[in-house]
Amino acid sequence: MMKNIFFRENIFEILNYIEEGIQIIDEKGKILYFNKSAQNLDELDVEKTLGRHIFEVYPSLSHDTSTLIKVMQTGSPIFEAEQTFVNYKGDKITTINTSIPIKEKGRIKGAIELSRDITKVRELSERIVDLQSKLYKETKDPKENKERAKYTFVDIIGQNAKMLKLKAMALRASQTSSPVLIYGETGTGKELLVQSIHNASGRKNKPFIAQNCAALPANLLEGILFGTVKGGFTGAEDRPGLFELANKGTLFLDEINSMPLELQAKMLRVLQDGSIRRLGSTKTIDVDVRVITATNTEPEQAMDEKLIRKDLFYRLSVINLKIPPLRERKDDIPVLVEYFIDKYNRKLDTSVDNISKEVLDIFNKYDWPGNIRELEHVIQGILSIEETHIIKREHLPYQFGEFIDTISLDEEVQPLNKAVEELEKKIILDGLNKTHWNISKTADIISIPRQTLQYKMKKYGLKNS
Structure with missing residues (x-):
């Protein structure tokens, strides 16, 4: 027994010195092990990733694109296969993989994969952007962005199908500069998702600024957003607004439905023109800001109640994401x-x-x-x-x-009306299936008028799929 433990510990130590990335998953797709090369390649955090499902850590992968999952499905190894994916930080990585299923007495218990990094050198323009980002971090506060936007997609916990789909959509959204509108009830993790999008985007080394629109009085919010000039109003000083501070980065406006309608009109002009005007100034300032907004009420309801201008909503919701409640x-x-x-x-x-x-x-x-x-x-x-x-x-x-x-x-005790409705729905569904969804015949079989049957089908949401 002691020999086995000693052997296993030394094997894992040796694997850490191999240049290729090595990753092992169990039969459920959960990550059991990765060596230092794999950790460095994918920039993985051991504490955050071990024990998590592979699709949680790599939301851009699927059953069709993951070589690890494929070998478990087929039971056959894959040699020297190319795989391109986007890691949870938004970096596109291309590897050559050799993936082998792990079997015990003919039963697949997991899979092991060796990966060799062949990611192409980025284009010169992208290298210049990275250099500018590094310069910004050195000339400003190097810790500022990490402190303000610390979460990534790997921090979003969950294996629910809706959540995996949401993470995959959000990861794709992070690769664009289009405005994003997120709807989610209080406590669903809207800012967690927003920070993940920012940190997986090309703006990740630029500012991330967040502001709750319901947290400030309307007369202060305008100055906070657009800035002020000295003498513009009593007590005003020359101060940049959040749009200027977020230039080249991301501005997150939570509870956008709490923003006054007149201020929403100014927001619309910023999104259309890409420029702002400080409060009390006649000078315009060009800004390059990716705007992400969130609301804790249904957007359609907010528009019906005139809490959000329709023209602003359509401008903000180029990409629309909904976080499911727990x-x-x-x-x-x-x-x-x-x-x-x-x-x-x-x-x-x-x-x-x-x-x-x-x-x-x-x-x-x-x-x-x-x-x-x-x-x-x-x-x-x-x-x-x-x-x-x-x-x-x-x-x-x-x-x-x-x-x-x-x-x-x-x-x-089950409520009587609920029990009656369930029985009625079952009888109608049985009749429809028996007549191959012929409404007239079904009405005859269950002895109700055709119009009544159509009404009840609509009531119970019965449709022939």
Whole structure:
């Protein structure tokens, strides 16, 4: 036994000195190991990536393009295959891969891949941009951008299909300079997504400026955004606005629906003309800013309530991304719980191992109005005050008390109207399938008028796919 441990530790040490990148995944696609060459090639953080699904770490890959996944699907090795992907920082990388399935008694248990970097030298213009970015960081505060925009796509936790699709779309959006409008309820992680887009874009070494439009009075917000000139109004000084500070970078405006309509008109002119005018000045200043906005209300509702100008909305939503609330991605709850437990175990020096099945069932039935932020705070609060290795029902905060009683009652007795509707829907669907979706015949079979059947089909959303 000791020989095996000694052998394994030395093998991993040797693999770190090999020039090719080496990566190993298990049968579920989770990353088990990568050597230092792979870490340097993809700029991976060991703590953030080990144990994560390969598509979480590489959202630009898919079942069709990932050589690691392909060899597990086919059971056959792939030799010297070219693969191009965009890593979570937005860098396009091309490698030559040799990928081999790992088998045990004929069953595939994972895959191992050797990668050789053949990324072409960037064009001269791109090198000049990188040089300018480096010069900016040295002449300004080198730590400023990292502190302001620290999150990348690898920090977005989740394996839910909607989230994987969102990350892939956002990664593609990061490769453009088009305005992005993000809709998500409070606590879904809008700024996390915005920072990830910025850090995967060509503007990642330039400023990232964020401003919540609901956090300032309307009369102050205009000066904050566009800047002021001395004498423009009482007490005014020569100060650049956020658009000037974000020049060549990204400006994130959260809760854009809280911006006054008259200020939205000025925003529209900036997006159209690419120039701003400081408050109290007649001089225009050209700016190159990628604008990303977010709202915690449905954009259509905000327009109907005249909270967002329609012309501004269409200008801002060239790319439209929606972050699903936690109640629509409950299959991610175990992954998120594990992540937050691990996070706060390290921060608080606690030793919680897991949550009970009862608590996981409660979490799956709860609607999470505060979304992921609420889930994180629940885990943080429990680990802060409870001395336990397993989170149990009695450790849950007060807001779960009445909810637990409610779901207990719901499980015992189903409302009569809901039961009737489910039965009615089933009878109609059975009739439609039996008649190959002939509405007249179905109406005869279940003995209701044709018009009534059409109404109920519309009510229950029954359509022949």
